[in-house]
Amino acid sequence: FAHATPEVVPFLAFALARGAVPLPLTVLLLLTFDVGTETLPALALGREPAEPGIMERPPRRRSENIIRVGLLERAWLFLGMLVAALAIGGFFYVLVHAGWHPGAPTGPGHPLHHAYLQATTMTFVGMVMGQVGTAFAARTERASLRSVGIFTNRYLLGGIVMALGLTAMIVYLPFFQSLLSTAALPPSTLLIALPFPFIVWGADEARRYIIRRRATSGRGGTS
16 A cells, blocks of 8 residues: 555656656556565565554454555555655656756657656666665554564565565666666665665654554553
């Protein structure tokens, strides 16, 4: 659910801009993200054990759905919007740094075309890096990551390594560049995306901390 937002926002931005902003993510890269880099980390989260403190919570009502409003708010409006903002921010950084301005042509044959390919590649990389942060954040609903341990889910770590390896091949191997219309990113650009996982995970860690504090205060007030 969390990655639905960054997948939709690039196309929404393109439609709302009415051609002034080029499409930040190609359909092929979107499919690659869905089928390639997202699959293994998502499957690995299915092996995550129950988080600490779950037995101290009151049971769910029988009428309560598995997909709840709070879950969608966290996925779509919090984690999803954060990843989307980081990925789109990376896209505009690459374009503007190359001299682009709204309405400037970026199609084949134009001077900014290579920069555009790098920018869409940066959107993809930003989504993958945000996905790493989301994966660690989604390991628990309320508990901190420290309480479950960073390295306790080996399947998730393996899935993330493979996803990053696939991303590197998509960005730098000529075969994938030709197939998916990607372009190699310089190290200085990659450094911009490096903090993305920590930003996404850190923001959700802070949100979960606030939830735990409120729950503790509520129990103290009741007693």
